[in-house]
Amino acid sequence: MKAAVFHKPGDIRAENIEDPIIEHAEDVILKVTSTAICGSDLHILDGFIPQVKDMVMGHEFMGIVEETGLGVTKLRKGDRVVVPFPIACGHCFFCAQGLSPACEHSNPEKYGPEGNILDNKGGALFGYTDLYGGYNGGQAEYVRVPYANFGPRKISDALTDEQSLFLTDIFPTGWSAIDWAKLKGGETVAIFGSGPVGLMAQKAAWLKGAGRVIAVDILDYRLARAKSANNVEIINAHQVDAIEVIREMTGGRGADVCVDAVGLEADRTFLDKVKATINFEKGTISVLEACIRAVRRGGTVTVVGVYGTPFDNFPVHRIFDKGLIMQFGQAPVQKYIDELIGIVESGKVVLNDILTHTLPLSEVTHAYDIFKKKEDNCIKVILKPGM
Ligand SMILES: NC(=O)c1ccc[n+]([C@@H]2O[C@H](COP(=O)([O-])OP(=O)(O)OC[C@H]3O[C@@H](n4cnc5c(N)ncnc54)[C@H](O)[C@@H]3O)[C@@H](O)[C@H]2O)c1
Ligand SMILES: [Zn+2]
Ligand SMILES: [Zn+2]
Numbered sequence: 149m150k151a152a153v154f155h156k157p158g159d160i161r162a163e164n165i166e167d168p169i170i171e172h173a174e175d176v177i178l179k180v181t182s183t184a185i186c187g188s189d190l191h192i193l194d195g196f197i198p199q200v201k202d203m204v205m206g207h208e209f210m211g212i213v214e215e216t217g218l219g220v221t222k223l224r225k226g227d228r229v230v231v232p233f234p235i236a237c238g239h240c241f242f243c244a245q246g247l248s249p250a251c252e253h254s255n256p257e258k259y260g261p262e263g264n265i266l267d268n269k270g271g272a273l274f275g276y277t278d279l280y281g282g283y284n285g286g287q288a289e290y291v292r293v294p295y296a297n298f299g300p301r302k303i304s305d306a307l308t309d310e311q312s313l314f315l316t317d318i319f320p321t322g323w324s325a326i327d328w329a330k331l332k333g334g335e336t337v338a339i340f341g342s343g344p345v346g347l348m349a350q351k352a353a354w355l356k357g358a359g360r361v362i363a364v365d366i367l368d369y370r371l372a373r374a375k376s377a378n379n380v381e382i383i384n385a386h387q388v389d390a391i392e393v394i395r396e397m398t399g400g401r402g403a404d405v406c407v408d409a410v411g412l413e414a415d416r417t418f419l420d421k422v423k424a425t426i427n428f429e430k431g432t433i434s435v436l437e438a439c440i441r442a443v444r445r446g447g448t449v450t451v452v453g454v455y456g457t458p459f460d461n462f463p464v465h466r467i468f469d470k471g472l473i474m475q476f477g478q479a480p481v482q483k484y485i486d487e488l489i490g491i492v493e494s495g496k497v498v499l500n501d502i503l504t505h506t507l508p509l510s511e512v513t514h515a516y517d518i519f520k521k522k523e524d525n526c527i528k529v530i531l532k533p534g535m
Contacts, residue, residue, distance in 0.1 A: 150533060151204045151288035152512040157195035160205060162510045168284065168292035173219030176296040178231065182309035183209035183286045183509075185519050185529045186317060187343050187411070188454055192277060193516060196412060196430045197265070197456055199277040207233035207274040208316045209286025210309060213300075222297045229300035230489075231293055232481035233317045235272040235283060238298030242271075249273075249478035254294070255281040265456045270478070287512060289533040301485055304493060310500040311492065313530060314348065319488055319499055321452050321479035322348025322409070326356050328450045328475040329405040334359035338394050338442055340435050341409035342370040342382075344528045345452060347502045349407050350378040355497060362403065364390045364438075366415055369525045377501040385438075386415075394442045402444035410435040411453025430457045440466050451476040503528050508535035 153163045168177055183206050191197045192205065210230040213223050223229065236243050236251035243251050251271030252259060258279050260268030265279065275285015284291065293300060303312045322345055326337070337353040339346050342365035353361045363374040364383045371382040381397070383390045394403050412431025416424070420432050439449045440463055449472055467474065491497050504527045507515050511531075518526040 149289035150509055151284070152206060152509065152531070154192060154199060154203050154205050157193060160193060160513060160516055162512045165204070167290050170215060170217045171292065172294060173217040174295055174297055175217040176213050176220055176223055176293050176300070177215040178209070178211040178229070178286070178291050178293050178300075179214045180209050180211040180286050180288060180291055180533050182211070182313050183288075183531050183533070184313055185287075185515060185531070187345060187413075188276070189516070190413060190520050191411075191454055191456070193520065194413065197277055197279070201278060201282075203275065203277065203282075204284035204288050204291075205275045206285030206287030206291075207276055208313060208318070209274075209291060210303065210313050210316065211291075214290065216296070220296050223300060223302075228303050228305065230303050230312055230315045230485075231274070231286070231300045232320070232485055233273055234478060234481055235274060235281060235294055236298060236482060237295050238482075243298070243482075246480050246483035248480050248482040257282070273478075287509065287531060289509070299482065301489060303489070307492065308500075310503055310506075310530065311498075312489075314344075314499040315485055315488055315492065317479070317481065318344045318348045319351070319492075320481040320484045321345050322350070323352040323484050323488060324479040325349045325407045325409065325450045325452045326352040326358075327484070329407075329448045331356045331358060331405070333357040335404035336360040336362065336398055337405040337407065338362040338364060338403035339407040339409055340364045340439055341453060342367075342374040343409065344502055346407070346409035347374060347378060347527070348499070349409050349452070350374060350380050351497050351499075354378070355491065362394060362397065367522055370527060373502065373527055391438060391442045398444065402442055402447060404444060405448045405450070406439035406443040408435050408439045408449065408451040408453045412455050427460055428457065429459050431455075433459045433462065437463055440470075440472065443470070443472060445470045446472070448473040448475075450474070452479065503530060505529040506535075507531055509533040
């Protein structure tokens with residue numbers, strides 16, 4: 149089959165490799181109809197999250213069930229499904245609490261309570277390095293989907309792939325960032341990052357009753373999309389001091405909720421890069437710091453942007469003095485997905501208005517390139533193995 153194989157940082161190519169096979173009774177083999185590239189994939193491509201062996205990338209995918217293991221009770225050949233990006237068993241201590249990214253069974257080699265990047269990690273993700281379980285991903289013609297009684301969800305034929313694919317990751321991720329903030333209604337929510345995840349958080353903020361939604365980014369074309377798709381107020385952090393502007397917009401107090409939808413690969417100055425090299429840090433926490441400064445006293449900061457190493461000078465003093473509430477992490481997609489499918493089916497939200505490029509899987513190298521370099525006004529790319 150054809151698949152997008154990661155070889156080393158900067159090197160991803162469409163290649164022919166062996167088809168996946170059923171390895172456990174609860175596996176299905178999925179014929180992928182659509183798959184997307186995520187900002188999280190860039191962390192691997194850019195070498196911030198290490199991977200030595202060749203691996204098929206991709207954790208956002210949907211398709212048609214091609215083959216089922218003997219223990220699969222919920223799916224049949226021919227079913228059309230979306231697949232949550234965390235690989236999780238569905239019955240361990242954490243899965244039972246709706247914490248699928250912390251599954252105790254899906255990542256046996258690296259699992260542990262410490263929460264380190266190199267060992268003692270949480271559960272597994274599709275196509276996301278040996279540290280996250282070593283599973284091949286879905287940027288391919290076929291993919292093996294473990295725990296198929298718990299992860300995949302059937303999708304109505306009334307919805308196109310484009311309308312439903314973002315239920316696998318970015319809509320539940322944006323939703324998590326807002327759900328964690330426990331809005332009561334009327335709050336001002338400032339979302340840092342207007343990439344695919346930030347754009348989905350903007351949609352979730354309106355759906356959950358925000359009174360005002362402010363988008364912060366450094367690229368005008370992404371802010372323009374935030375405004376046209378989601379009717380939010382916008383701030384370009386390269387043109388103005390975003391923290392000052394947010395305070396001015398909120399009577400000097402700051403936003404009730406700030407969301408970090410950027411993570412470790414925020415833009416960096418030369419000095420940031422030198423400091424990170426000296427301290428063995430990967431990337432920067434500048435956006436997290438900005439969220440902590442831009443939120444009001446007693447407010448909430450939620451963090452779905454990814455961070456992978458410890459950072460010194462973390463502003464614990466500000467968090468304490470302002471009495472902040474904070475929540476971080478991978479999105480527990482399995483917890484939210486049924487509710488979110490219902491919201492998409494009802495027409496209360498449209499997800500595909502952030503899509504800018506649909507390309508054949510064979511053009512994966514080019515697709516990663518424009519997404520990473522933010523060229524050709526790229527926001528979100530769907531790859532089609534059948535195109
Ligand atoms: N927690 C989860 O479960 C989960 C799931 C999906 C993605 N993510 C993470 O979410 C983050 C965003 O993903 P994405 O697909 O939207 O990526 P992306 O790279 O397309 O978007 C990031 C956006 O941040 C903007 N940005 C960079 N520096 C900035 C700054 N200083 N201030 C404001 N904006 C800035 C960029 O211009 C870009 O638009 C990534 O870290 C990704 O790994 C997490
Ligand atoms: Zn993702
Ligand atoms: Zn589990």
